[in-house]
Amino acid sequence: MKVAVSSTGNKLESMIEQRFGRSPYFIIIDTDTMESEIVSNIGTGYAHGAGVGASQFLASKGVKAVITGNLGPNAYGALRAAKINAYTNFSGTVIDAIEKFKNNELKEFSSPTVPSHTGTGNTVSGRGQGRGRMR
Amino acid sequence: MKIAVASGKGGTGKTSVAVGLALAAEKSQLLDCDVEEPNIHILLKPNILETEKVEVQVPRIDDLKCNYCGDCAKFCQFNALFVVGDTAMVFPNLCHSCEGCIEVCKQNAIVYEPRCIGEIFIGKKDEIDVIYGLLDIGEALAVPIISAIKKKSIGEGIIILDAPPGTACPLAETVKDVDYCILVTEPTPFGLHDLEIAVEVVNQLGVPIGVIVNFAGVGNDEVYKYCKEKNLPILMEIPFDRKIAELYSNGIHFSLEMLEWKKNFSRLLKKICEVY
């Protein structure tokens, strides 16, 4: 299974980046073969909506789980829609995260870790999950 | 006659100048274009006669027509659309209302619907019509509210616009079609630096500029040198005066208590109206 980790650097020993959308790198690891691919996050180029952009990109890469620090509501909604599990509030190195993930030691999260600053997405399919505006 | 009062940043007394001019006119409209932190209504406490929601158009995707091709999401430069598998999502807060997605969708699955991002208020205080707006907390786009405020003003008589701080696009939106722009600054290195940037923006828009030096006497004379060099007229100097500061802190405009200032403002207003 392909897991993406937001990373401050381009090595497996790099620290996890706390921000998902603006993460400088994503390290995508296939947990079966432990093959890894390093991508510089194209999302960092966006003015707004970096989290949604990153989600779209990772979905296109066939990623099934994401490990990161904080997740905003836009990215949360997008990942849910893409049926990508997200594991948040992790700090440590990328490789640590992967090991813990493989040992089932990470907790999947059920709500965004950063409050909305601008409301969230509206889905059209019955499957995706949109959230109301937080005030 | 539309006069914008601007400065590179807040706290230079820009709002005081705008209010001073409005008070000095017999009849005027005063537009507070700082929609993130409007202050004029706090100073003037107008009677609010009318409020209006400001809406922008954002897309809605009809799931009966959508085939999840993802073209719209690929097109959107602002990441406002997300399509994966059999789900298409709109993130309205990211949308710039460009209508591009409607154009690219081959299924005609996208329609526009309104979304509220803030409110404008229309009020009156004696002979001044006060219009101001408020961007909802957490919203990112101030420009639609500013243009809504500007649309509410009737295009005749004296119209004073209090510009938002900063030199980014909200300033350009406020100043772009006015007849004259007053830049308020202070005679310090901070003031000079911000003035230079503001002059650059206003020059790009081709609006004539005059400068008011506030807190005159506190700093150095670099601002004066700069104005001379750039041929910018100094319209007025307001000295640093504890009485002015104290009146302001209590929400009282100094021209109401210090009557010579009311005269100064009306003289200035007349001068600008004559020339432009």
Next chain:
Amino acid sequence: MIQITIISGKGGTGKTSLTASLVALSNNTVIADCDVDASNLHLLLNPEISETIEFKGLKLAVIDQLKCINCGLCMEKCRFDAIKDYVVNSNSCEGCGLCVYICPVKAIDFIDRVCGYAYISDTDFGPMVHARLNPGMENSGKLVTLVRQKATEIAENNNKNLVLIDGPPGIGCPVIASLASINAAIIVVEPTLSGIHDLERAISLTNHFNIIPLVCINKYDINNANTDAIRSLCLEKDINILGLIPFDNKVTKAMVEAKSVIKYDPNSPASIEIKKIWSKLNDIFNI
């Protein structure tokens, strides 16, 4: 690593002067100036630029006059009225790409535009990251994010334990970017009616993001009644008041000399209070 952002509803409340003074008191800090469209901090810290980074924002449409057949479709469709006489006005173009898509003869290019620069510099007080947005450009908060990213990188690589962030004015997108995942925000307020109003807005913003607000009243003695009002407001909301800085003309004098007030006159009334604020911060965050 602790990250603290100094904000104020509006500019001109002494936020930058306070930031510069705190920087001068600290000794293991990375400085991030996130007031990218009207930055002033560099005027007090005299940074020496060691690296310049181009900042690319949204794209810009450009019409190739040789290919254009003057059909006018782009002018009709552009929602931002950015195209006149087959020329794109770069001030109005928001970079949506609609014209690029619809042009029947593909005469429109979509180019990257440099919207500003970020700088990495050295100062007498430690490394500093600052930026300048080109005048009139959209300030999306992205440049703020870039500045912060560089600042935390430097802090991590050099074992600096504090990142002090001079925040932008307002409550919009740039401020939001300057508040993301920080430890606390210092809100600088003057005791004026509009200052109190701005303070309330700033507090609701920090609440919105679950960030601890700390309040500093600047020139508290110009209006004691309002200062009391701010005090009771903070008491009611259970907000820590870090300090009350008196009106002190040394602050302006220091600015004219391009210095922080702490460096200009460490014993002036404002400096004495700022030192207290610094030690309080140390107590709270163990810097």
